[in-house]
Amino acid sequence: MAALQKNKKTFDEQFPRDEIKKKIKEFIMEYFKHDDNGDKVFKYRDQVFRIFEREEVTLFVDLDDLQELYPEIVEALQQNTVRLREMFCEALDELRSEYLGNREPPVRDALDAFIYQRVQMDRSHATEQADRGDAARAHRYPPQLMRRFEISFRPFSDAKALSVRQLKADQVGHLVCVEGIVIRATEVKPKAEVITYTCDTCSAEVYHAVSGPQYMPQVNCISKECTEGRGNGRLHMQVRGSKFMKYQELKIQELSHQVPIGSIPRLLTVQVVGEMTRGCQPGDHVKIAGVFLPVMQKGPHAPGTGTLVHDTYLEAYFVDPVNREDLKAIDLEGDISEEEMRRLGDSSFYNLAAYSIAPDIYGHLDVKKSLLLALVGGCDTNAEGMKIRGALNVLLMGDPGLAKSQLLGYVDRLAVRSQYTTGRGSSGVGLTAAVMKDPMTGEMMLEGGALVLADNGICCIDEFDKMLDGDRTAIHEVMEQQTISIAKAGIMTTLNARVSIIAAANPAYGRYNPRRTIEQNINLPAALLSRFDMLWVMRDMPSRESDLQVAKHITYVHFKGAPPPRKGLEPFSMDTLRKYIAACKAKNPVMERELTDRLIELYVDLRKESRESDDSTFTSPRILLSVIRMATACARVHLRDRVTESDLDEAIRLMTASKDSMRTEQTQHIHRGTPVDQAFSILRELSAANKHEPVSLDQLAIKCARKGISEEILKECLDFYTTGGLIMMDRTNKIHFVMN
Numbered sequence: 001m002a003a004l005q006k007n008k009k010t011f012d013e014q015f016p017r018d019e020i021k022k023k024i025k026e027f028i029m030e031y032f033k034h035d036d037n038g039d040k041v042f043k044y045r046d047q048v049f050r051i052f053e054r055e056e057v058t059l060f061v062d063l064d065d066l067q068e069l070y071p072e073i074v075e076a077l078q079q080n081t082v083r084l085r086e087m088f089c090e091a092l093d094e095l096r097s098e099y100l101g102n103r104e105p106p107v108r109d110a111l112d113a114f115i116y117q118r119v120q121m122d123r124s125h126a127t128e129q130a131d132r133g134d135a136a137r138a139h140r141y142p143p144q145l146m147r148r149f150e151i152s153f154r155p156f157s158d159a160k161a162l163s164v165r166q167l168k169a170d171q172v173g174h175l176v177c178v179e180g181i182v183i184r185a186t187e188v189k190p191k192a193e194v195i196t197y198t199c200d201t202c203s204a205e206v207y208h209a210v211s212g213p214q215y216m217p218q219v220n221c222i223s224k225e226c227t228e229g230r231g232n233g234r235l236h237m238q239v240r241g242s243k244f245m246k247y248q249e250l251k252i253q254e255l256s257h258q259v260p261i262g263s264i265p266r267l268l269t270v271q272v273v274g275e276m277t278r279g280c281q282p283g284d285h286v287k288i289a290g291v292f293l294p295v296m297q298k299g300p301h302a303p304g305t306g307t308l309v310h311d312t313y314l315e316a317y318f319v320d321p322v323n324r325e326d327l328k329a330i331d332l333e334g335d336i337s338e339e340e341m342r343r344l345g346d347s348s349f350y351n352l353a354a355y356s357i358a359p360d361i362y363g364h365l366d367v368k369k370s371l372l373l374a375l376v377g378g379c380d381t382n383a384e385g386m387k388i389r390g391a392l393n394v395l396l397m398g399d400p401g402l403a404k405s406q407l408l409g410y411v412d413r414l415a416v417r418s419q420y421t422t423g424r425g426s427s428g429v430g431l432t433a434a435v436m437k438d439p440m441t442g443e444m445m446l447e448g449g450a451l452v453l454a455d456n457g458i459c460c461i462d463e464f465d466k467m468l469d470g471d472r473t474a475i476h477e478v479m480e481q482q483t484i485s486i487a488k489a490g491i492m493t494t495l496n497a498r499v500s501i502i503a504a505a506n507p508a509y510g511r512y513n514p515r516r517t518i519e520q521n522i523n524l525p526a527a528l529l530s531r532f533d534m535l536w537v538m539r540d541m542p543s544r545e546s547d548l549q550v551a552k553h554i555t556y557v558h559f560k561g562a563p564p565p566r567k568g569l570e571p572f573s574m575d576t577l578r579k580y581i582a583a584c585k586a587k588n589p590v591m592e593r594e595l596t597d598r599l600i601e602l603y604v605d606l607r608k609e610s611r612e613s614d615d616s617t618f619t620s621p622r623i624l625l626s627v628i629r630m631a632t633a634c635a636r637v638h639l640r641d642r643v644t645e646s647d648l649d650e651a652i653r654l655m656t657a658s659k660d661s662m663r664t665e666q667t668q669h670i671h672r673g674t675p676v677d678q679a680f681s682i683l684r685e686l687s688a689a690n691k692h693e694p695v696s697l698d699q700l701a702i703k704c705a706r707k708g709i710s711e712e713i714l715k716e717c718l719d720f721y722t723t724g725g726l727i728m729m730d731r732t733n734k735i736h737f738v739m740n
Contacts (some may be wrong), residue, residue: 017087017214024072024091031065047476048092051149052099056109058150058275059092059435060318064157069195081175081291085317088151093143107149114241115146118205145194150274153317155289163258164266168314168630177289179322180252184447186438188277191247198241201233202226207239212296225736233461247278252286252317257418269313279319283417283453289318338386350637353580356571358410361403362553364656370394370534371411373654374412375458376636378629389482391500392629393531395464395520398538399511400669404504408460411502414574416582417457419450423505426450428474429500432497435489444489449477451497458500465505465523471526475501479531492706503532512539518662526620533626537661589635591628598648599624623716627651649705679709679717683727687737694734 015171032040043065050056067074077084104120108114118141153175161179197206197218204223208215220226221233259265270288272279280286294310317713319667354369372395378390396404412420421431429448438445446562451459461467484495507513508523521536522529529535540609556564571579602625630651682703686695703713718735721727727738 118621164254184251190244194243196241197235199233203233250531290314290316358569373633378632395532396504397538420453423463428471461503464503530620534658677712697733
């Protein structure tokens with residue numbers, strides 16, 4: 001046993017300090033890569049030269065590059081990160097002295113001016129101190145004060161990020177890469193790194209490097225003049241000469257798919273300093289590389305004792321948000337293959353993209369199209385301070401067992417930024433924002449809820465009907481103004497919640513009861529329903545043919561684990577669909593002025609239908625904005641820069657289909673009549689608008705197509721009423737009413 005301990009090398013013996021520093025300097029100065037022209041590019045040497053000239057602050061070290069030359073340094077860095085990082089800093093200090101010599105770097109800020117002035121004063125000191133030179137200067141000023149750079153370590157490109165739950169005690173002090181979702185981010189505040197004191201008696205300056213979370217301020221002067229002359233000088237902190245660094249604290253939570261069944265998500269505190277602060281915000285999915293460390297805590301009873309149990313935190317060296325909204329600027333040429341580009345340009349791509357949303361679920365194509373439009377979204381409008389939202393809100397209400405929750409779950413996984421919650425599992429505070437006390441400062445702070453975390457994304461709310469009325473009213477402002485106004489505990493602010501809400505609910509009686517009215521079945525306030533752009537009532541109607549197809553589809557998916565193949569319909573993968581949606585969001589189509597007459601006509605017709613059917617609950621002026629948003633989203637789906645008439649036709653068709661889903665087939669026949677009757681009603685309206693003059697067949701066909709009536713139905717209508725003697729058609733294809 002003793003022989004084994006004697007042969008076991010210590011860390012210093014295994015990785016000698018001087019040798020490691022020498023290799024680090026060689027790596028920084030000699031590592032190069034060839035560019036496209038075959039010339040050598042010294043990646044790190046150019047970086048450190050810009051840092052020495054105060055043009056940059058951070059040196060980014062890729063572990064992949066370091067592994068190529070010195071794998072032993074990577075091994076040491078992963079085992080003892082704090083010590084190796086200090087060696088990197090010392091190596092850069094030596095390189096800086098070699099590069100600058102007696103020259104001082106340019107002055108960029110107040111601390112640079114302070115250091116420059118002190119160094120110049122030292123150089124102009126008495127000649128008897130000249131022989132001490134830089135050694136005395138280095139001894140007087142702590143290295144933390146003279147360092148105006150930061151070092152960041154990028155993890156391996158193929159490294160698999162750990163979950164919070166996978167961090168163990170044997171990884172303390174090691175370099176780890178963790179992924180999670182940011183649920184809280186504090187304000188960026190200054191953190192003291194070097195404290196400068198000035199003596200009120202001898203005017204000497206004393207520097208105190210702070211390494212821990214707390215420090216004891218120095219009071220008595222320790223200079224030679226005060227200690228030997230017994231001047232008893234008192235030290236006073238000099239803020240201008242002290243060095244502070246930006247400090248931010250994050251709370252990350254493990255992702256939902258990483259949480260075992262029956263467990264709750266675990267949290268991890270992350271400390272971010274320097275230029276990496278403000279790199280992410282609540283709701284972002286991040287990968288963070290850093291050193292896993294314990295928090296030094298004092299004992300609860302005696303101040304001078306310690307406790308055996310320590311909390312842990314991650315000192316971040318690299319923060320990488322993996323779902324930033326700059327994905328909107330995705331390059332289709334570089335990120336999508338030629339085969340995928342060919343399929344994107346296909347005329348039937350819109351239907352294929354809708355089919356690719358939850359392909360394991362049979363049918364519901366129009367519902368999937370509305371979900372696709374909600375994922376893409378419309379364009380926000382800001383006109384003279386009035387903001388009109390572009391986000392689409394969709395409500396799926398229907399009988400149990402129609403895969404509403406499955407659709408929401410797929411959208412949650414597909415969206416780059418999303419939150420999933422349920423009605424009874426959420427409160428108004430949990431959806432909007434909570435006021436909490438900051439454990440560090442004791443100040444009251446806001447912690448965003450699900451809607452804030454899903455900013456610029458999707459929030460899926462299942463079991464929407466089970467939510468309490470008081471909690472449900474908390475999202476009214478979000479659904480229209482896209483903001484959350486807070487006035488609690490002395491905090492008065494407005495948070496952004498630019499989010500699309502996709503909700504699923506059951507009817508008031510569990511199943512849709514056709515004997516009751518629409519209002520009684522839905523049982524949601526009109527103020528809330530008017531904020532949904534599309535409301536789909538999904539009913540489970542027995543039908544032998546439909547039931548047979550559904551049963552075949554379910555059994556195939558159950559046994560094969562994939563949807564049954566359909567000719568000409570091969571669904572896109574989730575990654576391809578996600579890239580395509582990001583490319584669609586980069587478009588900002590403009591509505592043509594020629595379409596305004598169509599919109600006006602649509603709104604007047606919808607109000608007329610609502611008045612005749614006593615259905616004012618579901619038709620409000622907001623429906624006009626909903627159609628505009630849907631038409632804009634359709635143009636985005638087709639990657640257009642302008643909204644065309646076909647986009648508006650599709651938006652009107654989806655709006656009409658969603659309103660028809662709220663009526664039974666019998667009610668639709670009473671309300672609208674048969675398709676032949678609808679075509680004849682359009683003919684009468686055109687005749688009245690033309691002051692009973694003959695109506696052009698082309699004009700009638702265009703009007704019927706806008707209402708979703710096919711040419712076959714129109715021909716059947718004309719044949720029926722021509723045979724009945726009510727109308728006649730001349731040689732110029734003009735339709736005359738016989739009574740006129």
